[in-house]
Amino acid sequence: MDNFTYRNPTKLIFGKGRIAELSQEIAPGSKVLVAYGGGSIRQNGVYDQVLSALQGVELFEFGGIEANPDFDTLMKAVEIVRQQGVQFILSVGGGSVLDGVKFIAAAAHLEGDPWTILTGKAEIKSAIPIGSVLTLPGTGSEMNCFSVISRRSTNEKLAFGNPLVYPVFSILDPETTYSLPKRQIGNGVADAFVHVIEQYLTYPSDAPLQDRMAESVLLTLIEEGPKTLANPDDYTSRANIMWAATMALNGIISVGVPQDWATHGIGHELTALYGLDHARTLAVVLPSLLRQRKDVKQAKLVQFAERVWDFKTGSADEKIEAAIQKTEGFFLSLGIPVKLSAHQIGEEAAKRVVQNLSRRGEIALGEDGKITGPVVEKILIEAV
Numbered sequence: 001m002d003n004f005t006y007r008n009p010t011k012l013i014f015g016k017g018r019i020a021e022l023s024q025e026i027a028p029g030s031k032v033l034v035a036y037g038g039g040s041i042r043q044n045g046v047y048d049q050v051l052s053a054l055q056g057v058e059l060f061e062f063g064g065i066e067a068n069p070d071f072d073t074l075m076k077a078v079e080i081v082r083q084q085g086v087q088f089i090l091s092v093g094g095g096s097v098l099d100g101v102k103f104i105a106a107a108a109h110l111e112g113d114p115w116t117i118l119t120g121k122a123e124i125k126s127a128i129p130i131g132s133v134l135t136l137p138g139t140g141s142e143m144n145c146f147s148v149i150s151r152r153s154t155n156e157k158l159a160f161g162n163p164l165v166y167p168v169f170s171i172l173d174p175e176t177t178y179s180l181p182k183r184q185i186g187n188g189v190a191d192a193f194v195h196v197i198e199q200y201l202t203y204p205s206d207a208p209l210q211d212r213m214a215e216s217v218l219l220t221l222i223e224e225g226p227k228t229l230a231n232p233d234d235y236t237s238r239a240n241i242m243w244a245a246t247m248a249l250n251g252i253i254s255v256g257v258p259q260d261w262a263t264h265g266i267g268h269e270l271t272a273l274y275g276l277d278h279a280r281t282l283a284v285v286l287p288s289l290l291r292q293r294k295d296v297k298q299a300k301l302v303q304f305a306e307r308v309w310d311f312k313t314g315s316a317d318e319k320i321e322a323a324i325q326k327t328e329g330f331f332l333s334l335g336i337p338v339k340l341s342a343h344q345i346g347e348e349a350a351k352r353v354v355q356n357l358s359r360r361g362e363i364a365l366g367e368d369g370k371i372t373g374p375v376v377e378k379i380l381i382e383a384v
Ligand code: NZQ
Pocket: 036, 037, 038, 039, 040, 041, 044, 065, 066, 067, 068, 069, 093, 094, 095, 096, 097, 099, 135, 136, 137, 138, 139, 140, 141, 144, 146, 147, 148, 176, 177, 178, 179, 180, 181, 184, 187, 188, 191, 249, 264, 278
C-alpha cells in the first residue's frame, strides 16, 4: 500500500426529512445563491422544501444549469455572485448543478481567465463556501472536491479538483430521488459502478481492505440498482444506492492504491463530441477497455470475476471474459447500451476522440500511462 493522507471535510446529512435542517447549516443573515437545473426541483417539491427551510438569509437564485454544465452558462452566475457579494452557494439538484456550483465558487474569486481552472493553470487561492441538496445519486460530487465542466463552443469537457470546493455539507434525502426518470436512475448506478472500477481494477497493491470495500460497493449497486428500477417506491433501495454512490467516490476506497480513470477520460470526449450522457459513455468504453487491457489487469480482473460475479472455475481468460460479459449485462439491465452503434456512432469516433484528447498534449491514460492514442483508437473501434 502506498503512503496516503486522507481528509474529507464534508458533513453528510442523510435521510428522510433532513432538508428541513438547512437553516442550521448556513449562517443567518448570509447572502445565499440557490442554484438549480432545468426545473425538476420545482416539479418534485424539493424547491419548496428548500425555500421554506432557508429562513433568515438573503436569497438569490440561479436556475438553468444544464446537464453537463456549460462554462458560458456558469459565467452568468459568476457575475451575479460577484455583483451581489454572495457569501454561500447552495446547489439543489444532481451532479451537474453541483459541479457547476463548485466552478462558480472558485471562479468568483479568481483573477484572470476562469477557463484556466479547467486547464490546470489557475492558482485557486480561495473559493466561496458551498453546500448541496442532492437529488440524483451517481457522481459522488456531494462528498468530493471534483467538478467536470463542458464548453460546448469548443467541444471540450474538462475536470478540476481542489480541496477548497468540497461542499461544507451535503443533504441526501433518498425521497428526493423518487421523481427520477428510469434513465437517470440507471445512469447514476452505472456511473457509481464505474467509479469503483476505476479505483479497483488496476493491479494488486497489498490493500485488501480497499479491495473489500470496493467489492462491497459494487455488490451493493448490483443488488440494489435493479430493485429500484423494479420498485421505484422502495425507500430502502433508494437509500442504499444513494449511500453506495457517495462511498464510490468520496476518496475512501482509493487511498494508497493505483487508479485508472481512462474510461472517464475517453468518455468525457464522447460527451464533448456527441453529447452522450456521462454514464452512457462509460458503458460503451469500459467493456472494450477491459478486453484491450486484460493482460496488464489480469490479476485484478480474475479477482473481480471471482469475488463480484462468483466465477470460480475455468481459466483466467474464461473468468475474465465471463466477468466482462456480466458487466455488460448489468449495464443493459439498467437500460444502458454497451455499443457505440446503439447511439448511431461509428468508427469515425475513434479518430475524433484521439484528436480531441491530443489537443492537451501527449495521450498517456490509465494506471500505467500506457493507453496512448493508438490504444484509445482500438478501444473505440472495438466498442462500435
Ligand atoms: O436539470 P434538472 O431539471 O434538475 O433535471 C436533471 C437533469 O435533466 C434530472 N434530475 C436530477 N434530479 C432529479 C432529476 N429529475 C427528476 N427528479 C430528480 N430528483 O436529471 C438530469 C441529469 O442530471 P445531472 O445532474 O446532469 O446528472 P448527474 O448527477 O449524473 O451528473 C452528471 C455530470 O456529473 C459529472 C458528469 O461528467 C456530468 O457532467 N461527473 C461529476 C463527477 C464529480 N464531480 O466527481 C464525477 C463523475 O465521473 C462525472 O464525471
